[in-house]
Amino acid sequence: MGLGIETRHRLAKRAAEEIKTGMVVNLGIGIPSLVPNHLPEDIKVMFHAENGIVGMGPSPNSGDEDENLCNAGGFPVTLNSGGSYCDSSIAFGIIRSGRIDLTILGSLQVSQSGDLANWIVPGKKVPGMGGAMELAQKAKKVIVLMNHCDKNGSPKIVEKCTLPLTSSGTVNMIVTELAVFQVTEAGLILTEIFPPFELETVRSKTEAVFQVSKNIRRIAY
Amino acid sequence: MENPFNKVTTLDQVLDFFHDGMTLMFGGFGGVGSPPGLIGGILEKKVKHLKLIGNDTGFPDIGIGKLVSNGRVDNVIASHIGSNPIAGRLMHEGKLDVEFSPQGILVERIRAGGVGLPGILSDIGTDNEIVAKDKPLVELNGKKYLVETALTAEVSIVYAKKADEYGNLIYDKSARNTNPLVAMAGKITIAEVEEIVSLGSLSPEEIITPGVFVDYVIPSKGVNWKWAWE
Numbered sequence: 001m002g003l004g005i006e007t008r009h010r011l012a013k014r015a016a017e018e019i020k021t022g023m024v025v026n027l028g029i030g031i032p033s034l035v036p037n038h039l040p041e042d043i044k045v046m047f048h049a050e051n052g053i054v055g056m057g058p059s060p061n062s063g064d065e066d067e068n069l070c071n072a073g074g075f076p077v078t079l080n081s082g083g084s085y086c087d088s089s090i091a092f093g094i095i096r097s098g099r100i101d102l103t104i105l106g107s108l109q110v111s112q113s114g115d116l117a118n119w120i121v122p123g124k125k126v127p128g129m130g131g132a133m134e135l136a137q138k139a140k141k142v143i144v145l146m147n148h149c150d151k152n153g154s155p156k157i158v159e160k161c162t163l164p165l166t167s168s169g170t171v172n173m174i175v176t177e178l179a180v181f182q183v184t185e186a187g188l189i190l191t192e193i194f195p196p197f198e199l200e201t202v203r204s205k206t207e208a209v210f211q212v213s214k215n216i217r218r219i220a221y
Numbered sequence: 222m223e224n225p226f227n228k229v230t231t232l233d234q235v236l237d238f239f240h241d242g243m244t245l246m247f248g249g250f251g252g253v254g255s256p257p258g259l260i261g262g263i264l265e266k267k268v269k270h271l272k273l274i275g276n277d278t279g280f281p282d283i284g285i286g287k288l289v290s291n292g293r294v295d296n297v298i299a300s301h302i303g304s305n306p307i308a309g310r311l312m313h314e315g316k317l318d319v320e321f322s323p324q325g326i327l328v329e330r331i332r333a334g335g336v337g338l339p340g341i342l343s344d345i346g347t348d349n350e351i352v353a354k355d356k357p358l359v360e361l362n363g364k365k366y367l368v369e370t371a372l373t374a375e376v377s378i379v380y381a382k383k384a385d386e387y388g389n390l391i392y393d394k395s396a397r398n399t400n401p402l403v404a405m406a407g408k409i410t411i412a413e414v415e416e417i418v419s420l421g422s423l424s425p426e427e428i429i430t431p432g433v434f435v436d437y438v439i440p441s442k443g444v445n446w447k448w449a450w451e
Contacts, residue, residue, distance in 0.1 A: 049395070050250075050324060050325075051250040051251070051253070051395050051398040052250075052395055052397055052398050053395050065448075065450065065451075066394065067253065067396075067444065067448055068253060068254070068382075068393040068394045068395060068396035069394040069395050069396075070251065070253045070395055071395075072250065072251070073251065073304075074250075074251030074252060074253055074280070074283075074304065074448075074449055074450075075449070075450050076450055077395075079394070085392075085394055085395060085397055086397070087328075087397050087398060087399065087400070087401045087402060087429075088250060088276065088324070088325070088328045088398045088399045088402070089325070089328045089329055089332050089399075089401075089402050091325070092324065092325025092326075092328060092329070093325075095325060096325060096345070120351075123313075125309075126302075126309060126312065126313075126319075127301060127302060127303025127309070128277070128299065128300055128301035128302050128303060128319075128321045129300060129301070129321060129323055129324070129346075129352075130277075130300050130301040130303075130324050131300070131323070131324040131325060133323045133345050133346050133349070133352070134323055134324065134325045134326070134345050137344075137345060137346075164349075164350075164351065165349060166349075167346075167349075168348060
């Protein structure tokens with residue numbers, strides 16, 4: 001939404017750095033679905049899908065789609081070796097019992113204490129929560145990939161979410177086209193910046209109160 | 222000798238079970254794994270005022286979405302309606318009542334209904350005013366949980382890859398999704414299947430839904446919609 005394809009891939013690439021061999025990872029729709037493109041070949045993970053796949057592989061080539069092998073968004077995928085199918089209650093059993101190491105989601109707003117608001121705009125857009133509440137509440141690590149501001153230019157990283165919450169205090173890391181923030185017990189910390197943006201730009205477009213890391217990383221891609 | 226367990230019948234025969242105002246539970250996730258022939262039959266029979274229970278409202282022309290788009294549905298319990306903008310419009314116009322349930326909790330409520338439990342305890346959305354609305358909170362081992370009620374339906378419709386004459390079911394890849402749960406929660410369960418095989422030809426180790434949960438089996442003619450990615 002609003003971000004060019006190169007920028008979207010930059011966000012996905014940064015999130016991919018957080019993925020380590022052996023993890024079970026769930027990806028949301030939108031920018032998070034680009035993350036596997038940036039995973040080094042020697043990193044082996046199991047991608048989980050809420051409908052009932054563990055070990056989901058990339059999209060098939062055009063013409064090889066199987067209508068009965070789709071991700072949670074209803075789009076064709078493949079199965080990697082070692083992968084399996086299960087029913088949706090098992091897929092969510094995996095989530096609720098804490099077996100998802102990392103989930104990467106989009107969001108409408110995130111607060112400085114890690115509250116996530118990504119399921120409803122009252123009176124405008126009410127798509128439903130799907131599996132977002134369970135994923136945000138139960139995954140060991142939650143990364144949000146999103147635009148820094150909404151389409152009206154309002155900051156999406158806020159002191160307190162104005163939209164109804166999906167979950168409270170569950171986001172660990174936020175990646176936008178401008179910067180990377182860590183949500184810690186000591187508060188929100190700006191740790192990385194995507195050049196050519198500068199700290200002043202990030203400050204002017206962020207409503208939340210945040211600290212700035214002493215060793216700020218300027219991401220080289 | 223005739224097989225006394227034969228549940229195989231036709232679409233026409235099972236259409237008698239669908240009537241105005243009924244509660245209908247359906248298998249499928251984003252349309253994948255929803256039974257196209259049964260949905261088409263319900264649509265043609267002009268059944269209306271349906272109360273639907275299922276994961277989502279599909280896409281406007283895919284899966285259960287067709288019934289919603291054609292104004293045949295009054296109520297739906299689902300986790301998501303975002304892929305069917307018509308459902309969202311009808312909800313805002315006050316023509317469709319939607320109860321949202323977190324996806325995994327919804328399917329667990331369906332499972333509870335199918336396995337004879339009155340409800341489940343959940344810590345998902347305990348502090349969320351929309352999810353927690355009107356639900357009792359109980360304390361167990363020092364933690365608070367929402368009581369989420371079990372769900373059942375007059376009729377459950379599911380889609381499977383293979384059935385034998387007793388209704389033992391095997392599913393197809395991710396089209397399994399909510400089907401095994403939905404299959405258990407119907408007072409009457411009808412399975413639409415790609416292939417019907419004789420009793421004894423499915424490996425007992427492979428059967429996902431034991432036929433004891435299935436009342437009728439009908440052959441599928443395949444999907445009659447175009448997928449969103451096509």
